[in-house]
Amino acid sequence: MKKISLFIAMSLDGYIADSKGSVDWLPGQGDDDDNVDAYSKFVKNIDTVVMGWNTYHQIVTELSPDEWVYQDFITYVVTHNPKESSDKIHFVNESPVNLIKRLREENGKGIWICGGANLIQQLAREDMIDCYYITIIPIILGSGIRLFGNANQAIKLRLLKTQSYNGMTDLIYIRR
Incomplete structure (x- = not known):
């Protein structure tokens, strides 16, 4: 069964985007002398990426409009907007829970x-995430899009690793 991992950054106060949906605050302090590359290490065990429409749209219109940055993976975009799929990007009108249940049964590496x-x-509400890779960015936004929102239950985690660089802290947890 494929492992399901969340790999994301958030502000110190728990937001993944500011009140306008922007993520221009992600670079941290901007003095990265350590050259830590947590992303490359993470994606070695990934072959599938799952995202919502807003994330997809932000990538292709703002963050990387000239190049699909997830070319090495099969990407599933959960959306109600009908769009033509390609070999690498599949647009699906399916609940994320059902999609993950289906994908985790396939052969291959993990799902991001x-x-x-x-x-x-x-x-998270269905406790379907096996591993949480969360990078804390040194900023307090005060408002915006919350990563976890209001949960209906506690999810107990075990800390596996921490590392700090460029003012940011990576926290890696697995379910207990």
Whole structure:
């Protein structure tokens, strides 16, 4: 069975985007002398990316409009907006919970839950995330899009690892 991992950054006060949906605050302090590359290490065990429409739209219109940055993976975009799928990007009108149940049974590497908040919250409510890779960015936004929102139950986690660089802290947890 494929492992389901959340790999995401959030502000110190728990937001993944500011009140306008922007993520321009993600670079941290901006003095990265450590050259830590947690992303490359993480994606070695991933072959599938799952995201919501808003995350997809932000990537292709703002963050990387000239190049699909997840070319090495099969991507599933959960959306109600009908759009033509390609070999690498599949647009699906399916609940995230059902999609993950189906995908985790396939052969291959792990599944990365990339965003957004609504999709993550639905999977967290069903306790479907096996591993949480959360990078804390040194900023307090005060408002915006919350990563977890209001949960209907506690999810107990075990801390596996921490590392700090560029003012940011990576926290890696698994379910207990």
